[in-house]
Amino acid sequence: MAGIYLHIPFCKRACHYCNFHFSTSLALKNDFVSALLKEALFRQQYLRHEIIETIYFGGGTPSLLTNDDLHQISSELKATFEIKADAEVTLEANPEDISVEKLRGWRALGINRLSIGVQSFFDEDLQWMNRSHNAGQAINSVNTALAEGFDNITIDLIYGTSTLTDSKWKKNIDKAIELSIPHLSCYALTVETKTVLASMIKQKKIKDVNQSHQSQQFLLLMNWLKAAGYQHYEISNFAKAGYRSRHNSSYWQGKKYLGLGPSAHSFNETSRQWNVSNNALYIESLKRNELIFEKEELTSVQKLNEYIMTSLRTMEGCDLNYVTKEFGQVAADKLIQSSKTYLEKSFLGINSTIVLTDEGKLFADGIASDLFFENL
DSSP: OEEEEEEEOBOSSOOTTOOSSOBSOOTTHHHHHHHHHHHHHHTTTTTTTOOEEEEEEEESOGGGSOHHHHHHHHHHHHHHSOEEEEEEEEEEEOGGGOOHHHHHHHHHTTOOEEEEEEEOSOHHHHHHHTOSSOHHHHHHHHHHHHHTTOOOEEEEEEEOOTTOOHHHHHHHHHHHHHTTOSEEEEEEOOOOTTSHHHHHHHTTSSOOOOHHHHHHHHHHHHHHHHHTTOEEEETTEEEOTTOOOHHHHHHHTTOEEEEESTTOEEEOSSEEEEEOSOHHHHHHHHHTTOOOEEEEEOOHHHHHHHHHHHHHTBSSOEEHHHHHHHHOHHHHHHHHHHHHHHHHTTSEEESSEEEEOTTGGGGHHHHHHHHOOSOO
16 A cells, blocks of 8 residues: 655745745646646556555645646546545645635545645734735635535644744634544644745844743643544644544555655655656656656665654554564664663653653654664
8 A cells, every 4th residue: 555645836925934845836837737647657657556545635735726637637646546445635725725616626536635724723823924814714714624524624733933822822722623623733833944934033033933832832732632532643643533644644654655746755665766846847857758856775774763753753653573573683672772761751651662752752853863773
């Protein structure tokens, strides 16, 4: 089983914090769709005839595509790959793009899961982020999607901004629960280089991120959603029973996936590759029946370190039996030894797996990095 990710590199405007690859011009959209169709056909052997169990339209803003665009893409995928009958098909959508007409068109195309970029239910926060929707549109988009039969919905929320008090953060979570949203992806604001946010902080136009403020809001988040019956199944993701993201879970489980579109990444268990992050170059190369990408063959050490990093982010944790089977008993013993410092601090729990505690989740990246191997 494998997944397909499609990167749709267009947005109406640039959010201040975003460093993903996208363009705010739609001038190349039609050429892009043609190139994407060609890449799908061009790379049909990459997954070696694996059955596709998840498809994810990400970006960028896939909801900017017309239903005709999405129909062309969906038809090509169905003609080129063997797609499981109950495949999870997710579309990322901005609230202002959601309408009854579009929702019905998406359902007709087989899209059965929506990821709505809400970020906040407060207008002042959305303005601070330079989002193109308002709080009213965020609420209406969820209610309209539910009314049209989309019960499998996730929303994104951002915490740790200078405009978000603990009280407002609680109201954001309460609103999500009130709306009966079964899955939440909650991200701490990060200051990425070459973003408007980084520039504004450097110029002292806005305050820098307060790490203790973010940590406090993350701890509150875990407590609130646990009390509301959500599983904290991955560092940034919370779901009601049966509503985990099957596509994103495949990344953390080390499954194969094919990435289509500019900047999209692919993984086939032995190597990783990523397409050029330039719309014009991507389109022109495929017109020549070529694809510009970079590729990295993964060593055993890299595979182990990636497993440590991804598995520690999940509630299942790092399986020591799997480490022993794939990398040897010596590696498993060394991993246990390296974990003892964090076990003593109550940041980790260890039995047949190594699992982060709630306190440990505050330091997930640093702990994973400390557990990495230099050699085997």
